[in-house]
Amino acid sequence: MHQHHHELDEAAVHSLFCAHSLRFTRQRFAVYTALASEKVHPTADQLFKKLSRSDSGISLATVYNTLEALVKSGLAQKLADGGTSARYDAAVDDHLHIRDCATGSLSDVPEALGQKLLDNLPQHVLKQIEDELGFSIGRVQIELIGEYTRQAVEVN
Amino acid sequence: MHQHHHELDEAAVHSLFCAHSLRFTRQRFAVYTALASEKVHPTADQLFKKLSRSDSGISLATVYNTLEALVKSGLAQKLADGGTSARYDAAVDDHLHIRDCATGSLSDVPEALGQKLLDNLPQHVLKQIEDELGFSIGRVQIELIGEYTRQAVEVN
DNA sequence: GCCTATAATTATAATAGTTCTAAAACAGAA
DNA sequence: TTCTGTTTTAGAACTATTATAATTATAGGC
Known part of the structure; x- marks a missing residue:
């Protein structure tokens, strides 16, 4: 399930990190909560700027380090940007992304809708692909990929 | 349709370029044929190295310029690599990619299989997403994303 | 075939994103 | 508290890509 939009207090994140064998530091807490509260998947630099603004005396290198640690421990995933820089996502399920051609932004399809699409994928075809190619999905x-025909409802 | 595995003589490419309002140059011919003959989607640098080996006195800048021109004219597409650099593909249809976690390589699902999956996507869900989000797909x-359980059949 | 206008190529410099380095600060266990 | 290994950090280094500006090539008109 997505962690988006949930309250994330320090204790909760602490035990989450613990469960994933990640040391708890104030920087990691800041990065993780910043990432999890984003509706649009941010780049490392966007996170850094956001964190710089809000407070926290955190360096760009740490943002990169932390994102890498989160990805390695399964708390985030790195998404390929069509353009230059990578984007990150605090949710790790299969899910659907929307890329707005006009702005290049990358965001989620709401969980329910996305799940509906994923649930309706033709499993037999996926199975066939696995069998014929000897590939485990x-x-x-x-x-x-496309563009908004009317304004998106809310932006962060 | 994919241009992969087709014979690409100079005349054919010439008229293809012409149809897409692209001037024909020996460098563009070289890049395009190199790209179209790849089964795995190469990075700009991989193409450059391949072309440097085979002959052709072509510069890296030109590889980038040409790829950009091909993409802009619809003869290729730029794919986001999970990693650092972009990958390119001479085919421009919707289609399926396979990313091998083990090697990071990106390749196509064979046309027939891929089409089968695309044809079996639940259209009503896609329509619903478009309607609810005001987004045109x-x-x-x-x-x-996964890994090969047995050796891939052939590699370039 | 030759000329010309326009576009493409090239080497190089510049930039952007990311990773590396080595020293200082910190977390967690004893 | 003290110790040990980990994390953070500023800055350097590196890699992929784009911009620059001079040179060269293409396509079309003659």
Whole structure:
């Protein structure tokens, strides 16, 4: 499930990190909560700027280090940007992304809708692909590329 | 349709370029044929190295310029690499990619299989996403992430 | 075939994003 | 508290890509 939009207090994150064998530091807490509260998947630099603004005396290198640690421990995933820089996402499920051609932004399809699409994928075809190619599918990532015909409802 | 595995003589490429309002140059011919003959989607640098080996006195800048021109004219697409550098593909349809976690390589699902999956996507869900989000889906890109359980059949 | 206008190529410099380095600060266990 | 290994940090280094500006090539008109 997505952690988006949940309250994330320090204790909760502490035990989450603990469960993933990640040391708790104020920087990691800051990065993780900043990432998890984003509706649009941010780049490392966007996170750094956001954190610089809000307070926290955190360095860019640490943002990169932390994101890497989060990804390695399964608390985040790194998404390929169509453009230059990588984007990060605090949710680790299969899910759907929307790329807005106009702005280049990358965001989620709401959970329910996304799940509906994933649930309706033709499993027999996926199975056939696995069999014929000798490939084991671990994750399916779908990106819907296009543009908004009306204004998106809310922006961070 | 994919241009992969087709014979690409100079005349054919010439008229293809012409149809897409692209001037024909020996460098563009070289880049395009090199790209179209790849089964695995190469990075700009991989193409440059391949072309340097085979002959052709072509500069890295030109590889980038040409790839950009091809993409802009619709003869290729730029794919986001999970990692650092972009990958390119001479085919421009919706289609499925396979990312091998073990090697990081990106390749196509064979046309027939891929089409089968795309044809079996639940259209009503896509329509619902478009309606609810006010988003017009231009292209669907699916990536199957996992690893080979047996050796891939052939490598370039 | 030759000329010309326009566009493409090239080496190089510049930039952007990311990773590396080595020293200082910190977390967690004893 | 003290110790040990980990994390943070500023800055350097590196890699992928784009910009620059001079040179060269293409396509079309003659």
